[in-house]
Amino acid sequence: MLCALGVAAPLMLSSLVLHLARAALHPGCLKVSDILSCSNLGLEQVPKQLPATAATLDFNHNHLVRLEEGSFAGLPHLVTLRLAHNQLSDLSPGTFRNTSSLRHLDLSSNQLYKVDNFYFQELAGMEELLLFNNHIVRVESNALISLVNLRKAYLSHNRLTDFPFFSIQEHSHPFLVTLDLSSNRMPKLPLEDIAALPVSVQSGLFLHNNSLICECAMYVMFKRWEQKGFNSVKDYREEHTCLVYGEPRASVQFLEHTRFFENCSIKLPGLLVDIESTLQVYAGESALLECQTSLKGRHLTYQWVSPHQEFIAPPGNNNTMRMYANGSLEILAARVEDSGVYWCMVLDRQQSRNETREVNVTVIMRHHEVEPFNTGFTTLLGCVVSLVLVLMYLYLTPCRCWCRKQAPPATPSPANECSAQSSILTPTPPATTEGPGRKMCQSSLTVSNPPLIPDIWTTVSSKQ
Template sequence: MNDVKEVFQRNRQTRLTAEDAPPPSGDIMLGAEAAAPPSWWSVLVLLACQLSPVRTSVCPPQAGCLCASDIVSCTAASLQQVPGDVPVSAVTLDLSHNRIAQLEDGGFYGLSRLETLRLAHNHLTAIRPGAFRNSSGTLLRHLDLSSNQLRVLEQNYFLELPGLEELLLFNNLLVQVEGGALAGLPALRKAYLSHNRLTDFPFFSIQKHSHPHLSLLDLSSNRLPRLPLEDVSGLPAALQGGLYLHNNSLVCECSMYGLFRYWEQRGFASVTFFRQEHVCLVYGLQRGAVRFFQHGRYFEKCNVSGLQQNRSVAVRVGTALLLHCVTSLSGHGVSFLWVAPNWEYVAPPGNNGSLRMFSNGSLQIVAAREEDAGTYWCLALDRQRQRNETWEVNVTVVPHRHADAHESFNTGFTTLLGCVVSLVLVLMYLYLTPCHCPPWPKAPPPATPIPGQGNDAGAGSAQSSILTPTPPATTEGPGRKVSTNKHVVFLEPIREQQNGRLRVGQGHLGLGLLLGAEPQPQLHRAGETDSIMSIFPDTPIMLP
């Protein structure tokens, strides 16, 4: 308040001095009017600007940062916390390779344009609630927290980032991912959590309704012992194709083996690109690691087709059908129970003979009837760990009349009939084609050739073979047309002109060699093929 009074008295004294002074000339008068003393309003605005906590647009050189347009790089600057004077115009902020131990509440306050934030290779152990509050929020698309010391991924970490698309958390110390940790990321497309210590993952929290755009989830190089097959099989097909699970501690089970074999048949990149790295542990022993894609003999007794069955199957009347209870529960303490469509409870060994149940949980329909159609429920119960899982299969029974209608005309018979008809048409074309030519007069006896004259006429075209690679000499030549009564035609190689020279086309190289043409070197010009560059490829992160 004293500063305000002092400014006011100084302005008043200046105004009185100006009134007592003689009137200046024209030019000087204009300058005096332009330099009018500040009013009360300007003083208040000046004080507000000095006391305001809003970030400036000046690059903080004291923090060891470099600024270029909207990119701020503070890498390897020995920072222990997020600098408070980052320009508000920053779109990309790189704080990697520092010593930041935790993200405080409001650490990115005022950065309303931030889209990319890199915090890799720090000492992060925790993220305080509200760390990303009052930041860009919906604009932040890429967040790199890799190579840190995070142990638990809490559900309040990313609540202020609904627009995040790429999350990098690989090479941390994660042992747990809470159920709602990714719930606040509806726009998430790619999540990298490889090279951690995870023994479980909440697959139920990343279904299609909550994460419709998620297409890549990298959980490789962790410690997952088992997979919740019901939750994994319920994931969208696009996410199953981008679910990387290699280099884990999976126990060798028929259900696990059937899942990966099913992904292999569908050509999922998560399996085809990392066949060598898919291992499982026999009896859960670390020394019994087996590459199950190469050594399938350990799963010879597994009914893989049954384990890969869809939730809807069809069977003909009178034939047998085996239904498997797909579950991640295993051990001697697991019991199974089936519920038939007529609400009949089926337990081993089965009922009166129409349904047979085995100790491993499989249910067999001995001879399918029309009344056996419906939904079958399987309940797997582990009393020791107090866990249970359910599996349902919808069975459709096809009557005999539908089967006979489709069986009378199958694909093999159609193929054979088509071949026979084609052969008959070719023979008719070759030997039964009508000819409306006038009768040909008998040829006179061959005369003795006169020395010095060539036999240009030669033999008639009727005596030449129809399989001759070149037409008869009497039908081609200067001013003559090629005869139209040939049955087999040999095309000449297509030649293209390049730089004034003829060369054989690439698509006709083999045909040109057949006709005796010399092969020409194929020139490949730079720029004929396009190269695709991707900053974030749809593959897992590979660490040395």
């Protein structure tokens, strides 16, 4: 009896905890496997008890005003947290404590007015951060410094007048490929800080729809990005505007209408200088891209970024590209769609240094040589041409006899002779009732219309 009670007690306790957890959740919450959705329920605070197995929490479209310290602690499997369309204006210190597994955080469409240094310091594994459509006026200099695995950050549609680009230099964010700062209020850009960003960050830096003042240095930077085919410029070409002399009503699409910058030099010393090499390869052939670097040592790590924003690390993607230990990247069978700018990033973690190099690859199609004519076809063609020329000679050569004035009939020749000038070759021998031994000679030919037969005269004789 005691043994039975000892076994049943833990089960009863577990059931009680589960019952209490379910009771703490809003009845409208929906739990499916490791997903808990409590969206659009009018919640004013996050439930105290959350299922420990949750990997995705969805609290979008509620009335959350504040997040308490440790609101999501005790969730070791939490990967995605959605808090969009709430009324959050600030985050308490320790809000994301013990949530190091978090990879995707959505705080968009709230009322945040700043991004403080302590907001995300516990989220070293964060990969995607959504902060767009808030009221953010300032991002502190160290607000993103702890997000070493950050790949994408969205801060568009806010009220930013500047951004600490210097905080994401060199090796601090080696995986960052998208930084969206569009639709803010930045009048000027720190061009030198932007030029120091890795090329992989520059290519994904969205700055359109800001309040930029028109100036040559700014124009040169965007024009160069356009020439390189960066999607941040190519996909939003018409949205890149600037204010002439800073006048709000004098906005110009500077990539569409370039006459305001005709006197700007495309080459500005010290600005946006990088090392770039070019490589041409025929389709179907292999190509080896060298990652040239001045860094030395055994602690170097290499990584490539393809034109399609695909990260490539040793041993490669096992399908179309192979990467070697020395940093070289081999395109196994080049395709036309493999063309574009490849970035090689070299990182020396021991000395906290890194370098970025570009290789512009162009894949071209090989033109196939025209095969020579087949001998039989050549012979047939020669026969056809010869036949056409003969027919042209027979039927298109002008006659020389009908257009001349006819001479009076001459004395007939002996019966066994025919004059070459009075005989004509006819296609079929004329019918005759003459007996054997008689010779036919046509002495004259009367033509009423221009002849359709050639001017070929010959002697026709018939022998028994």
